[in-house]
């Protein structure tokens with residue numbers, strides 16, 4: 001199960017052209033946080049395949065590397081989160 005998640009992560013990261021460091025960090029992160037946090041709250045265990053950012057990193061490498069600013073998400077929760085992002089941005093300013 002875990003191996004499949006790691007392989008998916010690799011494939012999508014390569015397709016999107018992320019750097020090696022990000023791939024390594026993402027793989028490591030999903031290995032330790034294999035379940036989607038949003039689904040878990042609802043009592044469902046869904047494999048996380050995407051590492052989401054709590055805040056938009058906007059190229060800030062310090063934020064990019066901060067594990068507390070990341071969360072494991074499944075594809076559908078990640079897509080949903082992207083839609084909700086506007087609200088979070090407004091809150092920051």
Ligand SMILES: [Zn+2]
Pocket residue numbers: 036037038039046073074075076077078
């Ligand atoms: Zn989910």
